[in-house]
Amino acid sequence: MSDGRRHxxxxxxxxRLALRQRLAGEARAGSPEEVAGSLTALHGTDPATVYLAVGARLADAAKTVGETERALYEDGALVRMHGMRHTVFVFPTELTAVVHASTGLSVAARERASLLKQMAAAGAPDAAWLTEVEESALAALTRRGQATAAELARDEPRLKERFVYAAGKSYEGVHTVSTRLLKVLGVEGKVVRGRPLGSWTSSQFRWAPAPEHPELETAGAQAELLRGWLAACGPATEDDLKWWTGWRVTEVRRALAAIGAEAVSLDDGxxxxxxxxAGPAAGPAEPWAALLPALDPTAMAWQHRDWYLAPELRPMLFDRSGNVGPTVWWNGRVIGGWAQRADGEIVWRILEGGGAGGEGTGREAEAAIAAEAERLGSWVGATRVTPRFRTPLERELSA
Structure with a gap:
């Protein structure tokens, strides 16, 4: 390029994606900690996504459930908490302070102000009352170690009080204090989600005190978070970074400058x-296939996705809110989707067009995808996985 930037x-x-996202066969990891550390964060909105994302990247997928539960609930090496874009993720525990300072503080301030405003509009008690309830609930949680909202309400009955949320709006509803308060405390980094009540697919979580962490300066934390993510996902555009972090563009640019990021030329800017x-990437030695879950951190990492996902495939693979469903990958591009039927069978389909300007698919791709489907089914076993956000192709395949 005339400006000296490498293309x-x-x-x-x-x-780069194949190796750094731990998707190529030779790049697979030995533990869930390695997977999360390599990707910075695993999407946790749908509990099953965490396990399916780990399993797709482990050298020994049979260890997925046991090892992920160990890392989350026994060793405490991973933690499920609110992060970027007010979304629940699973992070390496050592990133707790970084995530909290870089993305949580500003969201937390808005969430608490919103809760107080809504309570006041509903005629509920004031901020001093809420603070008293909060302190009592946190003390009860510390005594218990982990607890459901219902268990905490037995210790602090005021958590059961109800108020009308968004009165007069189309989305009006009645919420308990515990429902809204625990959400705010999660965003503030005071509580995290603990072990679920059911299996690894369950959305009913206990709450636990957040790991202790130092309070970091926001700009420094943003630089550290961006450095880790860019090492895994770079190159990325400003739009990609702004979308993934949820920061203002001024914050993105400040963090890029702080880490001395290098600009490169891409096909799209x-x-x-x-x-x-910026040097050449060492590509994977062997072709690879992967079956990634709905909301997988690779599929959702970039805002601009044409280089790995053809626009014509999106209507079948995304829901109306922009959530990606289960995807089939071949050599760094999305070429189709998969689902699990009621009898447990893993089924998949290559969509017409081959995906993202690819070279098409053939018997080698189909054999590799079939092997991945068998590998996935072998460790999922009798568990039935239905994505929280259903997409057209997933619904069709699972029917």
């Missing part, structure tokens, strides 16, 4: 990599 084309971006990372 990283689509083929090389896919090679300017991207950024961490300092020293």
């Amino acid at each position: 990283i084309g689509t083929a090389e971006r896919r090679e 300017t991207g950024y990599v961490v300092a020293g990372d």
Whole structure:
């Protein structure tokens, strides 16, 4: 390029993705901690996504459930908490302070102000009352170690009080204090989600005190979070970074400058990599296939996705809110989707067009995908997994 920037084309971006996202066979990880550390964060809105994302990247997928539960609930190496874009993620526990300072503080301030405003509009008690209830609930949670909202309400009955949320609006509803308060405390980094009441697919979580962590300065935490994510996902554009973090563009640019990020040329504009990372990528030695779950962190990592996901495939693979469903990957591009039927069978389909300007698919791809479907079914076993956000192709395949 005339400006001296190195050009990283689509083929090389896919090679980077294969290795850094732990998807190529030779790049698979030995533990859930390695997976989360490599990707920075695993989407946790749908509990099953965490396990399915880990299983797709483990060298020994049979260990997925046991090892992920160990890391989350026994060793405490991973933690489920609110992060970027007010979304629940699973992070390496050492990132707790970074996530809280970089993305949680501003969201937390808005959430608490919103709760107080809504309570006042409903004629509920004031901020001093809420603070008293909060302190009592946190003390009860500390005594118990982990607890459901119902268990905490037995210790602090005021958590059961109800108020009308969004009165007069189409989405009006009646909420308990516990429902809204625990959500705010989660965003504030005071509580995290603990072990679920059911299996690894359950959305009914206990609450637990958040791991202790130092209070970091926001700009420094943002720089650290962006450095880790860009190492895994770079090159990425400003739009990608702004979308993934939920920050203002001024915050993104400040963090890029703080880490000395290098600008590179992409097929669709300017991207950024961490300092020293603009050199050629060592691509995977063997072709690879992957079956990734709904909301997988790779499929949802970038705002601009044409380099790995053709626009014509999106109507079948995304819901109306922009949530991606289960996807089938071949050599760094999305070529179809998969689902689990009621009898447990893993079924998949390659969509017409081959995906993202790819070279088409053939018997090698189909054999590799079939092997991944068998691998997935072998460890999921009798468990039935239905994505929280259903997409057209997933509904069709699972019927």
